[in-house]
Amino acid sequence: MRPRGLATLKRLLIQLDDTLSIPNSTARAKELLTVARALTDDLLNQSKLPAAAILGAKGGSVTAQKGSEYFRQLAAKRKTNAGGRPRKQP
DSSP, X not given: OOHHXXXXXXXXXXXXXXXXXXXXXHHHHHHHHHHHHHHHHHHHHHHOOOHHHHHHHHHHHHHHTTOHHHHHHHHHXXXXXXXXXXXXXX
8 A cells, every 4th residue: 555545544534533523513524534435445446466466476385285296297298398288280
């Protein structure tokens, strides 16, 4: 999250707290809450990572769990060019 947005949100909440201490200030309090909610939604949307980034972070740890035998087989396939798709027959 951006520190500037958080500072703005904090100022809004302080202003809302001050406004609630004044009698008959419900309209202003409601307005401040609406703005604070919109700002919070915006900050949350900015902090979301794309799905590919989340899946990419898991990829290395899941692959590492397959063990050394798996990596030996991959190396053998690379050496014999047997790891890919079969060639098309003319």
